[in-house]
Amino acid sequence: MSFELLNLNPAILQALAAAGYTQPTAVQERAIPDAIAGRDLMVSAPTGTGKTAAFVLPALQKLATPSTKPGRGPRVLVLTPTRELALQVTTAVEKYCKFLRRMRTGTVLGGMPYLKQRRLLEQPLDILVATPGRLIDFMQQGKVDFSRLEMLVLDEADRMLDMGFIKPVESIAAATPATRQTLMFSATLDGGIAQLGKRLLRDAQLIEVAAPRARHENIEQRLHHVDDGGHKSRLLDHLLRDTAIDQAIVFTATKRGADRLAVRLTDDGHSAAALHGNMNQNQRNRTLARLRSGNVRVLVATDVAARGIDVTSISHVINYDLPKVAEDYVHRIGRTGRAGASGIAISFAGPEDGRELKQIERYTGHAIAAHVVEGLEPKLPLRNHHSPGPRRKPDARNGARNGSRGNAGNSGNGVARWNNESRGNNRWHESRGSARTASRSR
Numbered sequence: 001m002s003f004e005l006l007n008l009n010p011a012i013l014q015a016l017a018a019a020g021y022t023q024p025t026a027v028q029e030r031a032i033p034d035a036i037a038g039r040d041l042m043v044s045a046p047t048g049t050g051k052t053a054a055f056v057l058p059a060l061q062k063l064a065t066p067s068t069k070p071g072r073g074p075r076v077l078v079l080t081p082t083r084e085l086a087l088q089v090t091t092a093v094e095k096y097c098k099f100l101r102r103m104r105t106g107t108v109l110g111g112m113p114y115l116k117q118r119r120l121l122e123q124p125l126d127i128l129v130a131t132p133g134r135l136i137d138f139m140q141q142g143k144v145d146f147s148r149l150e151m152l153v154l155d156e157a158d159r160m161l162d163m164g165f166i167k168p169v170e171s172i173a174a175a176t177p178a179t180r181q182t183l184m185f186s187a188t189l190d191g192g193i194a195q196l197g198k199r200l201l202r203d204a205q206l207i208e209v210a211a212p213r214a215r216h217e218n219i220e221q222r223l224h225h226v227d228d229g230g231h232k233s234r235l236l237d238h239l240l241r242d243t244a245i246d247q248a249i250v251f252t253a254t255k256r257g258a259d260r261l262a263v264r265l266t267d268d269g270h271s272a273a274a275l276h277g278n279m280n281q282n283q284r285n286r287t288l289a290r291l292r293s294g295n296v297r298v299l300v301a302t303d304v305a306a307r308g309i310d311v312t313s314i315s316h317v318i319n320y321d322l323p324k325v326a327e328d329y330v331h332r333i334g335r336t337g338r339a340g341a342s343g344i345a346i347s348f349a350g351p352e353d354g355r356e357l358k359q360i361e362r363y364t365g366h367a368i369a370a371h372v373v374e375g376l377e378p379k380l381p382l383r384n385h386h387s388p389g390p391r392r393k394p395d396a397r398n399g400a401r402n403g404s405r406g407n408a409g410n411s412g413n414g415v416a417r418w419n420n421e422s423r424g425n426n427r428w429h430e431s432r433g434s435a436r437t438a439s440r441s442r
Contacts, residue, residue: 001023001029002022002023002024003022003023006029006032007033007036008057008061009061011099011100012061015099016096018099021053025049026049027045027049027050027051027207027209028050030209031043031183031207032058034207035054035055035058036061038181039181041204042207043208045185045187046210052092052155055183056093056096059127059153060096062076067148067150072145073145074128074149075127076126076127076149076151076152076153077146077149077152077172078128078129079135079153080155080156082131082159082304083131083281083284086107086109087109090107090129093127103126104124105125105126105127106121106125107128108131109130110134111279111282117138118141118143121143132172135168135172139172146176149176150177152176152180152182152183152200153184153185156185157184157185157197158186158188158193173200182200184197189206216333216334218337218341218342218343219336219337219343219345220342220345221368222345222347222369222370223346223347223369223370224348224370224378225372227350227379227380234376236250236320246297246313246316247298247299247311247314248297248318249300249309249335250298250299250300250317250318251317251323253323254321255276255302258275258302259276261274272298272299273299274300275288276302277302277304288311292311300320303328309335311335311338312338315343315344316346317332317333317336317343317344317346318348319347321348322348326360326363329360330363332345347360
């Protein structure tokens with residue numbers, strides 16, 4: 001199928017062609033016609049399947065027809081759980097609406113100048129992209145007008161549930177017109193997400209798209225067993241001195257761990273910087289700008305960076321700490337191998353990481369081959385896990401571009417994991433009776 005068969009506005013088709021897109025993905029092919037028809041949708045699809053365009057294109061199709069209602073408020077509201085996703089959605093909107101006339105887009109999120117965003121809400125808007133906490137702040141001040149709202153989009157609803165945002169999301173939805181169209185996108189539609197859908201959507205069309213099995217086949221996945229923190233640090237330093245690494249993202253479990261590791265790597269002579277949820281948006285933007293310009297070779301990040309970073313020069317991803325949720329592994333390794341390039345994903349697993357490794361392999365549907373570096377061999381066995389692949393001894397410096405290719409699936413259940421990343425920052429503080437507490441770090 002081509003995009004022309006979806007009956008999209010010619011200006012939208014022109015933007016798609018300019019971006020090099022000719023055929024819709026499976027989720028776009030199934031969701032766009034029903035969304036254009038005005039139906040509420042509950043969509044389950046794994047990351048990397050084109051979910052953003054699946055709701056942005058129907059929204060722009062709706063906005064191509066002028067509103068009959070007076071006012072300045074947005075006609076489309078997109079809620080995302082994180083700042084990075086909000087900015088990613090805003091970029092997609094700007095890409096696809098470039099040939100539509102007078103399309104006004106705004107972004108409201110924590111970590112950015114408050115006064116500037118307040119002035120933005122006083123201007124006429126077509127699409128507003130927001131994180132829940134900051135939007136609640138402005139709603140409590142009477143700065144948001146939803147009288148013209150026609151479409152509400154919940155992007156990555158499962159992650160909003162994980163981060164404790166369901167009550168603010170429901171408060172926002174309650175402030176919008178009952179006649180609105182609601183689109184919910186999530187990696188899973190089980191449990192709390194299904195209940196939320198029943199409360200917010202009307203006669204919703206259910207769309208489920210399975211993970212493409214060939215996903216990440218251009219990324220070689222490697223496993224290194226480590227004995228302890230010292231062994232892990234020595235192995236990381238050795239790997240990062242490989243000249244085959246153009247740029248790398250090293251993932252840690254905590255924000256404090258990211259800061260400490262970035263400092264240690266810098267002291268060891270690596271060009272490193274940290275990226276995590278305690279940084280305001282200007283700090284994050286500056287760090288990402290340094291990464292894109294090549295001034296940072298090693299980015300040490302928490303899972304806040306697993307979705308939304310698209311830098312084609314990232315040749316390696318290193319899981320210094322394994323993620324607690326298997327789905328996050330897929331998001332992490334997807335930061336390499338962009339734009340058709342090949343990539344390397346390396347994971348460290350200590351004696352206590354057997355359970356997490358099993359979950360990752362079960363989720364992705366394949367075993368990660370174990371590797372060793374001569375002189376840095378592990379001495380302790382991995383508990384609760386039988387090594388799935390033969391231990392090989394690759395060339396430590398020149399083997400980065402060669403070897404077997406793995407693949408990873410993309411669907412699965414989101415599990416509450418905010419304790420590792422955002423305790424005290426991104427959670428909805430119900431006991432304080434205020435959304436403002438939660439919004440400070442979004």
